[in-house]
Amino acid sequence: MTTALTQTVGLTRPKTTRFNANPIIRIVLMLLALSAMSGLAIITLFIFKEGVPIIAKVGFRHFLFSSNWYPLEGEFGIFSMIMGSLAVTAGAMVVGMVFGLGCAILLTQFCPPRWVSIIKPAIELLAGIPSVVYGFIGVAILVPFIRDYLGGPGLSVLASSIVLGVMTLPTITSISVDALQAVPRTYGEGSIALGATEWQTTYMVILKAARSGIVAAVILGMGRAIGETMAVIMVAGNTLDVPHSILDPVRTLTSNIALEMGYAAGDHRKALFATGVTLFVIIMILNTIALTVSRRRSKGKVLAK
Amino acid sequence: MRISPKHSQRIAVTVMWAIAGLTLAVLAFIISYILWHGLRHITWTFLTEPPQSMGREGGVLPMIVGTLWVTGLAVLIAAPVGIAAAIYLTEYTREGRMTAIIRFGADCLAGIPSIIFGLFGFVFFVITLGMGFSILSGALTLALMVLPTIIRTSEEAIRAVPKSYRDVSFGLGSTRWQMVTWVVLRSALPGICTGVVLSIGRSISETAAVMLTAGSAMGFPHSIFESSRTLSLHFYILSREGISMSNAYATASVLILSILGINLFAYWLMRRFVAKAV
Numbered sequence: 001m002t003t004a005l006t007q008t009v010g011l012t013r014p015k016t017t018r019f020n021a022n023p024i025i026r027i028v029l030m031l032l033a034l035s036a037m038s039g040l041a042i043i044t045l046f047i048f049k050e051g052v053p054i055i056a057k058v059g060f061r062h063f064l065f066s067s068n069w070y071p072l073e074g075e076f077g078i079f080s081m082i083m084g085s086l087a088v089t090a091g092a093m094v095v096g097m098v099f100g101l102g103c104a105i106l107l108t109q110f111c112p113p114r115w116v117s118i119i120k121p122a123i124e125l126l127a128g129i130p131s132v133v134y135g136f137i138g139v140a141i142l143v144p145f146i147r148d149y150l151g152g153p154g155l156s157v158l159a160s161s162i163v164l165g166v167m168t169l170p171t172i173t174s175i176s177v178d179a180l181q182a183v184p185r186t187y188g189e190g191s192i193a194l195g196a197t198e199w200q201t202t203y204m205v206i207l208k209a210a211r212s213g214i215v216a217a218v219i220l221g222m223g224r225a226i227g228e229t230m231a232v233i234m235v236a237g238n239t240l241d242v243p244h245s246i247l248d249p250v251r252t253l254t255s256n257i258a259l260e261m262g263y264a265a266g267d268h269r270k271a272l273f274a275t276g277v278t279l280f281v282i283i284m285i286l287n288t289i290a291l292t293v294s295r296r297r298s299k300g301k302v303l304a305k
Numbered sequence: 306m307r308i309s310p311k312h313s314q315r316i317a318v319t320v321m322w323a324i325a326g327l328t329l330a331v332l333a334f335i336i337s338y339i340l341w342h343g344l345r346h347i348t349w350t351f352l353t354e355p356p357q358s359m360g361r362e363g364g365v366l367p368m369i370v371g372t373l374w375v376t377g378l379a380v381l382i383a384a385p386v387g388i389a390a391a392i393y394l395t396e397y398t399r400e401g402r403m404t405a406i407i408r409f410g411a412d413c414l415a416g417i418p419s420i421i422f423g424l425f426g427f428v429f430f431v432i433t434l435g436m437g438f439s440i441l442s443g444a445l446t447l448a449l450m451v452l453p454t455i456i457r458t459s460e461e462a463i464r465a466v467p468k469s470y471r472d473v474s475f476g477l478g479s480t481r482w483q484m485v486t487w488v489v490l491r492s493a494l495p496g497i498c499t500g501v502v503l504s505i506g507r508s509i510s511e512t513a514a515v516m517l518t519a520g521s522a523m524g525f526p527h528s529i530f531e532s533s534r535t536l537s538l539h540f541y542i543l544s545r546e547g548i549s550m551s552n553a554y555a556t557a558s559v560l561i562l563s564i565l566g567i568n569l570f571a572y573w574l575m576r577r578f579v580a581k582a583v
Binding site for chain 2: 021022025026028029030032033034035036037038039040041042043046047050098099102103105106107110111118119121122123124125126128129130131132133134135136137139140141166169196197198199200202203220223224226227228229230233234254257258261272273276279280283284286287290291
């Protein structure tokens with residue numbers, strides 16, 4: 001269109017033999033855009049290169065399903081940590097879902113705009129607080145409370161679940177809010193017109209329509225919880241047993257890496273990388289599920305943060 | 306007994322307000338608890354002196370400098386790359402296999418936990434590239450970590466620029482690159498800055514990744530090739546090893562205050578951006 005216009009008006013660009021930089025700019029930008037993908041590739045490569053040989057040496061089964069972690073004797077079994085991570089994540093999801101979804105539904109359906117402009121930034125701020133501060137508050141307040149009123153050592157699955165639940169709440173809320181807002185307004189209006197109350201509309205129509213986005217939100221929250229490190233180290237107790245109750249202390253995959261990386265060497269260090277490989281695989285599976293679930297509905301749309 | 310729809314509506318709304326109220330209360334409690342215990346220990350000497358006897362006494366100046374170096378360098382590396390990626394995605398290509406690959410990479414990178422970044426930074430930057438525990442290793446690791454955030458927020462900001470701006474720019478005879486730099490980037494700037502500012506916040510709070518890459522040396526860093534302990538790691542070590550509670554609270558207060566400032570700034574930028582777009 002532009003060329004047509006310039007031709008009719010009789011204005012053409014001066015015909016200097018200027019060097020056309022456009023293709024070069026395009027290629028440079030494309031290479032920079034591929035940096036994230038190449039970063040991902042190189043991370044995968046190096047983590048696997050360090051971790052996989054030791055898994056092969058110990059034996060895949062033994063590594064995953066043995067609870068014996070005695071680095072000095074060359075015993076590397078991470079079963080108790082896998083169970084620890086799962087227990088803590090499951091607990092965190094209960095807390096994160098109730099609070100995260102509750103906030104998301106309130107923000108999109110029932111909240112007057114003036115309050116939205118207070119609650120939303122507050123939840124974003126919650127995401128900005130350093131994880132060490134969460135861990136610290138957990139140790140200072142939550143752990144003594146659990147020890148005194150519920151029994152056990154206090155450092156426990158329960159304490160970690162609550163701390164992680166609060167930490168994953170912003171992720172779950174912000175993605176669910178996007179999913180709920182993407183539901184066409186006519187759906188809700190139709191339901192109201194049929195005589196349903198706002199709450200009936202919300203849980204029968206809107207939540208159902210936004211289901212896939214909410215599932216994605218919860219799965220991404222799960223990834224956050226399972227990958228969190230510093231806060232969990234501080235409140236989980238880090239013992240090497242499979243937990244039997246929510247008041248038992250546990251060690252997660254992440255805290256195992258962070259706790260022992262400082263002094264590990266040789267096979268021990270490699271085994272920590274192998275722990276990282278396990279974590280990496282779990283996270284990638286969760287991410288892929290979340291991406292496919294949310295892409296299936298909104299094809300071509302970018303997954304919101 | 307059946308609860309009438311009207312009642313269940315009232316109950317549901319009450320429960321959700323309670324949930325939101327509790328969430329806000331948790332936030333307010335965390336911030337006020339830290340500041341209440343920490344603010345009175347923040348003195349001029351605390352901010353301007355190096356720590357003594359493992360942090361039991363003295364201040365946190367080297368940690369503040371170290372944090373600024375690591376964070377600043379990380380964002381300085383990640384921002385140009387991330388913004389370039391966003392420009393490519395929005396202005397230089399159509400949706401297709403290439404954009405799908407780029408988005409997949411960014412989305413996956415965003416989901417990777419910080420401890421994995423730490424492990425990677427340790428084996429790649431610290432050992433393989435021979436940078437050792439240093440500010441540079443930490444900054445490169447963090448740059449990779451915040452890259453997806455910057456790509457995504459910049460992309461959203463650039464997409465929000467009205468198409469008519471681009472048409473007018475082309476109509477005046479500009480090249481694509483002139484259009485991008487003079488028109489699109491200029492009006493998307495507040496939005497892009499919001500993403501960058503939030504990445505600064507994320508880098509400041511990060512602990513696990515810098516622990517394995519920047520190390521925990523307490524000395525004053527003189528170059529980016531030296532190891533330096535960041536504020537968040539200093540706080541972690543002080544509180545976990547019970548070295549000094551008053552200094553731990555004070556360090557946490559410095560952290561919380563900077564995060565508060567950064568978030569307020571980002572919020573202000575965002576509002577300006579939204580006000581301009583409408």
